[in-house]
Amino acid sequence: MTPLPTRRRLASGKVRDLYEVGDDHLLIVASDRISAFERVFPTPVPDKGRVLTAMSAFWFGELADVLPNHLVVCDGPLVPDAVRGRALLVERLDMLPVEAIVRGYLTGRGYADYRGYGEVCGLALPPGLAESARLPEPIFTPSTKARPGDKDENIDFDTCVSVLGRALAEEVREASLELYRRGAARAAEQGLLLADTKFEFGTDSRGRLVLADELLTPDSARYWLADGHEPGLPQPSFDKQHVRDWLVDPASGWDCVSPLPPLPPEVVTATRDRYIEAYHRITGLSLADWPRDPA
């Protein structure tokens, strides 16, 4: 097994890196880095990478009946010991140039578009919806994948069709809505609201649509506590609220333009606890048992 450092890094995100493993596989390595306001903090949150990797693995297993996914193994000889527990070996796909976002509640960029145009991605919504309000039904609101540093651009479904072709666009929309419905149903059983989430897809060597990237993690989905949901206000993030509250507190000394400051130990600890709680609450599993030994 070639050690990780000699592997060619294919892509690097704010908190995850992608390495080649032969011609047909990739290793997605999740760091303990945490980001906010499109920036990365200099202070890691211990075990964040393990929690998000374990959560993706759980959801790939839970939702494999909706459509195939790219996960091959979570452990074993092709996963280096140095990243065991925070890395997934995945099938290399031809990635679609669209981010598939599903919204069950009106927040973030979706709320901003609604306020500005009365619609989101070309989908008209009833007038008078408050921020954080539950939508009459979940909506598919795709965006193009921007280059690193640029903002993704929301597109309407017709544009999505022009990019993917009608059959593939409809398949992506139906799969995304079903994945959201299943994720939201499980989250609701555990007292959480799945406000919105992002999926990424690719096609395999036979042209089949395959679910890729991460799945329903706190980095790719907004989870809110159902108790205390209050339309009309921004809702606390289940996992990042300690960080956000500290950052906007004058005590942090952050001026909104400088690089993010180091996180105080108490904020790191509270945030780590929140990630571990989110994992247990959503999956019913203990992080101590991750990664499970290879079958």
Ligand SMILES: N#Cc1c(N)ncnc1-c1cnn(CCN2CCOCC2)c1
């Ligand atoms: N997943 C996946 C995947 C795949 N299975 N096959 C080929 N390419 C990709 C891929 C390449 N870039 N991205 C963007 C998201 N990345 C995720 C990891 O971390 C960095 C950012 C996905």
